[in-house]
Amino acid sequence: MSNEVTFIHLSDPHLIAPSKQASLYGVNTNEKLSLFKEVFSSLPFKPAFFIMSGDLIHDGDEADYQYVKEFIRNCEKQFQAPFLLTLGNHDRRKAFRSVFLNESKSEAPYYYSKTVGGVRVIVLDTKIPNEVNGEVSIDQLNWLADILKVDTEKGTIIAMHHPPIDDHLRNKAAFGNMIEGTDVIGILAGHTHNNCLFQFHSIPCTTVFSTAYGMEELKNTESSQNEYGTVKDRVGSSVEQTTSETNTIIASDNKETFDIKMTQTTGFHKVEVKQRQMIVYPQIVTTENSTIF
Numbered sequence: 001m002s003n004e005v006t007f008i009h010l011s012d013p014h015l016i017a018p019s020k021q022a023s024l025y026g027v028n029t030n031e032k033l034s035l036f037k038e039v040f041s042s043l044p045f046k047p048a049f050f051i052m053s054g055d056l057i058h059d060g061d062e063a064d065y066q067y068v069k070e071f072i073r074n075c076e077k078q079f080q081a082p083f084l085l086t087l088g089n090h091d092r093r094k095a096f097r098s099v100f101l102n103e104s105k106s107e108a109p110y111y112y113s114k115t116v117g118g119v120r121v122i123v124l125d126t127k128i129p130n131e132v133n134g135e136v137s138i139d140q141l142n143w144l145a146d147i148l149k150v151d152t153e154k155g156t157i158i159a160m161h162h163p164p165i166d167d168h169l170r171n172k173a174a175f176g177n178m179i180e181g182t183d184v185i186g187i188l189a190g191h192t193h194n195n196c197l198f199q200f201h202s203i204p205c206t207t208v209f210s211t212a213y214g215m216e217e218l219k220n221t222e223s224s225q226n227e228y229g230t231v232k233d234r235v236g237s238s239v240e241q242t243t244s245e246t247n248t249i250i251a252s253d254n255k256e257t258f259d260i261k262m263t264q265t266t267g268f269h270k271v272e273v274k275q276r277q278m279i280v281y282p283q284i285v286t287t288e289n290s291t292i293f
């Protein structure tokens, strides 16, 4: 058996049940994710598993998760590989638990550890209800410390929605101290809708593009330089259907706003685990159909 394990990391699909006929910033997020399914059908390698690191839906309900579930079950069947799911700030735990786990509707965080092909994947739930930023709860930190006492054969990958960078993860120092010196060989996150690689407590950490659309925060930049128009989004807001001409969303209350630039760039990461190292190969997925923006 090969010592190498290859898998795929994708994130932030923000799916919406087709029956709602809604789009995000003029983007049909379902169609965008379907492009990925096509790309996965012709990969020159076989992924052992997929990690989808959160924002599976966009502030929706059971209907959205039914759609996500159908999509994922189809993929699992087609690619003969499991999807490991992480929840993000736009997910809804109660609806997720009800649809995916057939459980009663509870706000209990969804975290677990699963070993696939000798790689231990630890999935954390960093969502704080009604907030954009996240944290690793004390319960999860304690659970993590316990699990990481035992090393694994090929190393541990942590999947979490909020990356431990900037203000995205409130208690990143406590989290970093907890995993330093353990067999964690990499951290995979989403949330930023862009592609970024950094070291966190000497551990490689990446965020990956959203499958729906890329996003860059505009800092001291003229809005007119924005290729796709500026989007005004309230931090933590529930985004309404957009007005497609301007891509402008009016904040629904008076909380702080920021400007973000939307990009067409989407993609995923091919990830290899080899000799207790995580190697990440960013892949761009292009779309012919730019009119969906």
Ligand SMILES: [Zn+2]
Pocket: 012, 014, 054, 055, 088, 090, 191, 193, 210
């Ligand atoms: Zn997102």
